[in-house]
Amino acid sequence: MSEQEPPVESSLNEIERSDKEYVFGTWSYQNEVSPTQVVDADGVRFTTADGNEYIDFSSQLMCSNLGHSADAVVDAIAEQVRETAYVAPSYTTEARSELGKKLAEVTPGDLSKTFFSTSGTEAVEAAIKIARFYTGKQKIISRYRSYHGATYGSISVTGDPRRLMAEPGIPGTIKAPDPYAYGSTLDPMESVEYIDEMLELEGDTVAAILVEPIVGSNGILVPPEEYLPRLKEVAHKHDALLICDEVMAGFGRTGEWFGCDVFDVEPDIMTMAKGLTGAYQPLGATIVNSDIAAHFEENMFCHGHTYAGHPAAVAAGLATIETYQQENLIERASEIGEYLGDRIDDLAEKxxxxxxxxxxxxxxxxxxxxxxxxxxxxxxxxxxxxxxTTVVDEVSATAGEHGTYVANMINTLIIAPPLTITEDEIDEAIEAIDAGLDVSDRAMDA
Structure with a gap:
């Protein structure tokens, strides 16, 4: 920091300074943390304490799928809390029962029984344990360009560099190459055959292959359409399960209910969170097929949480899915997603x-x-x-100066607006990113 630059604290208001002093900023060197107070949010926009308003073009952390005005979800939470704020997991509520049934309806194929937790990372932890319990095997194959969560099992199967500070992680985790044409010496489909060979060489010790059907925070990586079907074949050939992590891609984000639906693949286990409640409550879920569910009729399901199926959270989840259905938001995301893709192509040409x-x-x-x-x-x-700060950070910051919040990860701008966004709002956000990309244009090599 130069002498002319004021310390971060001098630009913060009282609440922001207090937050910086007493609350850990996530994934950060604490001397670089500069929290911004949000004071209002409505529709696809939010307002900060300094009076600036932003289009939420990344749904906060790719989770506010319904935007910030889902009154039906808010009402469902309030009604549930007034009725019953909390019951132990050995009891149930109407909302928990109905949400379990609803997830069996909207998830693909034979997925039928759910364990509820409070986050995506907990959903992945449950999936790892379930796969190990069911198969009697220990190893989990995941990929290098992946993020599956911050708790110890989930960070161990995560590929991105944030796992390095937590290592050594849990035993039995193995990383595989990704279907990423720019970042590997392997063709995307060759990477599947590499995984096939990995399974062969590991012997009959692999419980599951865990993947994001469409990679999220490591770059929005979309595999070839034949990739995921072939990966499931490879897993089952070696008596391993396929786990699809739908925490980020699920609930309409891709224009389908789930990322695996884009490829017409039914996983053996699916994890979800974020869009499950549109971030109105913290809720994760791990759903399994009927064979796995049946296994635990006579074998102990040795897993649980105090807040498994928390009444307010499952009430929010049920109301959120009903909102997706009643407002036809999954199909709408597919349609307006085409418009968004065209506008992004305009930026690429310019x-x-x-x-x-x-x-x-x-x-x-x-x-x-x-x-x-x-x-x-x-x-x-x-x-x-x-x-x-990187050039990519500066691109996002400049878009922010023009009224649009867009997240970035490594070298990629992550564009994932609420499913309720309009074409006019997309146009407004694209103008802001247009200004941001002028920064990266100027920073290019001559």
């Missing part, structure tokens, strides 16, 4: 620093390049655990 665009529905990524002819990223994987 800005030489756009190296690649990817995504489906309202789940899109803009990857940047600092070379006019070659793909040379501004951001690197190690930036996730390093200090300082």
């Amino acid at each position: 800005h030489p620093s756009v190296g690649d665009t990817r995504g489906v529905g309202l789940f899109r990524g803009i990857e940047l390049s600092k070379h006019p002819e070659k793909r040379v990223p501004f951001g690197a994987r190690e930036d996730k655990i390093d200090t300082g």
Whole structure:
């Protein structure tokens, strides 16, 4: 920091300063944390304490799928809390029973029985344990460009660099290559055959393959349409399960109910959170097929949480899914997602620093390049655990100065607006990103 730059604390209001002093900022060096107080949110917009208003073009942390005005969800939470604020997991409520039934209806194929937790990482923890209990095997194969959560099992199967500080993690986790044409020496489909060979060489010791059907915070990576079906074949060939982590891609984000629906694949186990309640309550879920469910009729389901199936959270989940259905938001996300894709293509044509665009529905990524002819990223994987500000951060910050919040991860802008967004609001946000991309254009190699 230069002498002319004021310390971070001087730009914060009283609440922000107190938060910085007494609350840990996540995934951060604490001297770089600069919290911003949000004082209001409505529709696809939110307002900060300094009076600035932003289009929420990343649904906060890719989770506010319904935006910030889902009154039916708010009413359901309030009604449930007035009726019964909490019961132990050995009891139940109408909302928990109905949400379990509803998830069996909207998830693909034979997925039928759910364990409720409070977050995506807990949903993944449950999936790991269930796979191990059911198969009697220990190893989990996941991929390098992945994020599955922050708790010890979930961070151990995570591939991105945030796992490094937590290692050694739980035993039995193995990383595989990704279906990512730009970042691997393998063709995307060759990476599946590599996993097939991994399973062969590991012997009959692998319980499951765990993947995000469409990778989220590691770059919005969409595999070829034949990838996930082939991956399921490979898993079952070796008597391993396929676990799909739908925490980020689920609930309409892709224009389908779930990311695996894009590829017409039914996993053996699915994890979900974020869009399950549209972030109105913390809720995770792990749903399994009927064979796995039947296994635990005679074998102990040795897992649980105090807040498993918390009444307010499951009430929010039920109301959220009903809102998706009543307002036809899944189909709408597919339709308006095409418009969003076209507008992103407009940016790619205008800005030489756009190296690649990817995504489906309202789940899109803009990857940047600092070379006019070659793909040379501004951001690197190690930036996730390093200090300082990158060019990609500056692009997002400039978009913010023009009234649009857009998250970025490593070298990619993560565009995932609420499913309720309009074309006019997309246009407004695209203008702000247009201004941000001028920054990366100027930073390119000559």
